[in-house]
Amino acid sequence: MATSYQHQKAGDLNFLKRLNRSAILEMVRRVPGLTRSDIATQAQLTKATVGSGVQSLLNQGWLKEGELQKSSGGRPGRALHLNDDRHYLLGAEVGVHRLRLVACAPSGKVLEAHHEPFVPTSPESTASLVAELLQQLMRSPAVSNRENLGVGVALPGPIATGEAVLRRAPNLGWRDVRFLDLLHPHLPELKGVWLMDNEAKLAAFGELYFRTGKIPESLIYVSAGTGIGSGMAEGSHSPLLTRGVQGLAGEIGHTILQPGGLYCHCGNRGCAETLVSGWSIRANLGIDEKDDLIQALGSRLQEPDVKRTLRRAGEALGMLLLNLHHTQNPAEIVLGGSLTQLGSTFLDPALTYFEANQHRLLGTTERVPLRVVEDSTFVAARGAAAQVLARAIHGPELS
Amino acid sequence: MATSYQHQKAGDLNFLKRLNRSAILEMVRRVPGLTRSDIATQAQLTKATVGSGVQSLLNQGWLKEGELQKSSGGRPGRALHLNDDRHYLLGAEVGVHRLRLVACAPSGKVLEAHHEPFVPTSPESTASLVAELLQQLMRSPAVSNRENLGVGVALPGPIATGEAVLRRAPNLGWRDVRFLDLLHPHLPELKGVWLMDNEAKLAAFGELYFRTGKIPESLIYVSAGTGIGSGMAEGSHSPLLTRGVQGLAGEIGHTILQPGGLYCHCGNRGCAETLVSGWSIRANLGIDEKDDLIQALGSRLQEPDVKRTLRRAGEALGMLLLNLHHTQNPAEIVLGGSLTQLGSTFLDPALTYFEANQHRLLGTTERVPLRVVEDSTFVAARGAAAQVLARAIHGPELS
DNA sequence: GAGGGTATGTTCAAGCTCTTTACTTAGTTG
């Protein structure tokens, strides 16, 4: 896996070359329009090294040259840009209620996307359907003349570091599923990077990796849907995901938020999910599992018991966010998942609680930004694509 | 700082050389008695590279050769060991009630240690005292003929990544203290690595870095004393600490564990510290802040209200541990701090709760080991020394 | 508009590190 770690960090000259090429590529990707000179300064490399590295990346089609920049007294530098037209990445998410798929350009731009309702079935038939939908995506005109770099799959459950096994997906009823092994036979022609990972972790990765401009040094994505999960990505160069030995990192839905509280489906009492989650809201308001939660509540948002339920759930979410702040202290928190569509009745209490309490310990005014994703439909699938790109860039691909 | 991250990861040939030397040194440090051939296999380097690297580390006094190993059919390899007699590291901890100092050998062996009661005073006078005690340590015969590699200081409060500033230490009444800047004038002759970091984070680092044998891929240290803090170290080669942007990572004492619960000194309600911490136990049992908590309770452990208070605090601790398990999922949890001296009345409920619930999500039998440190007096100071060693090994020191 | 100034980018020999290959060393085995 991406953060599966090199057992010992040692390397040869080729490793060094790749390292420098990757660094150049990442820099240009993050700051479009950088010149060779800028790169040399920031990466502490010599002009000559950068020159040859850039040349090779140009030849391979990873980079392209842009316009001459304004001169600052001497010869103007030539802007460099990521070549966004040559490659593409595939990302898929197997959700509890939907399948979502994207084909992305290296910049993160979605070239082609597709989602459709999905009734949880066996891993095998799901893999077969995912493969079919991926092939449709690959045949679409927007990507057909590009080179594929690989495919990533986001799944709703814990996946341990180093092994491509979905340990358990309670909402799908799956257990110990090697999804890539099921998918691969259907797509034998698909070369490049193959990976699978937890949905919230990939979303966190994508939100950080595809960002341009000012890049936070770490980011937590909170996925609030049927259950509550989170993922943390760290490091601006090539972010690493915190997975935990068993892949349980980020399972904040099962952190205890109310000792002696209600029983959770996991068997324990007082889990955060008993206070805030799709299923707890359904249980509180008597909404059938077959009905779409958002639609069912859309017309009832003014009812007192709905308002009260959503407000309480929102407050619990705020506490969860504060707990993340005081446990992992990311530079930014991004909130996504279907529950964010419930709007301000649900979200305001969460944001308010977090804002009111995030300064308790330091008393300073510096703020950890908390952002709600506008549309989280493809966030995880796009994050899977982001991981594919990261591995392509840092893997042996660039000669 | 140690995890202050290289802005861009690029390097020259010298960087590569240092990388390989560091890798060799780490491997031998972790597995004493390794041969050149073992190293070459594990690090994927050629025999020649390893040979010259080892030679240079031998010349510099980092390594020493041991006995010939048993032959496995051919020429026997020569065992390599960390030279534990040439260098030493200094670590200090400024605690709420004590100063603790150690001088360590590179293996982690404590060569000389000292602790004494400490009445919280100004940062300046504290620095002056720490400097004096460090100098006493340096004059002791056990270290006087060794070369010093640097000094590390552990402090009870958040310290952000990249800046050596103690943001706030509520239990000392300190704020924005640049402790190293205060310490340095007193010890101008002390060259090498200088660092300061949070107490629990350094303890976590030390527990992971000085371990030999089977090394967990990540470790959380929970420091249960006046307040509750934690630190997470990750990565077996050279572990990294999770600090968080503002240094608030691991401030689990201020995660919410009881919505609407008691007010905490931080101003918020329901913090874990209101349920489990030195001060909450004092408050519950009416023990004066001037008296030593452990001594005061030592004779009262059979009293019903004491037993009840400790049991409840222990249960809360168990929930905190489970929350860490479901948020960061470390490969091992180590429990330390003065409260561990309260014994089984306090600890058993915590361990029992954790054991009973850690398998909820996966249902497997693999267990995250939870260990209580026997004597946590010097754990943080030793961790500071560990960081010094790590930076010396991975810094420019080894030519 | 010609010339000096300045910063960018390129070229090429030189230097350093890892690698390859052949060889030496040290112990086992029959």
Next chain:
DNA sequence: CAACTAAGTAAAGAGCTTGAACATACCCTC
């Protein structure tokens, strides 16, 4: 004691970064 095996070493060779000189492109001034 000769054949075998594996560890370690030495020296030539390959590859990447470097340093210095050079070419390029624009600005500013006269």
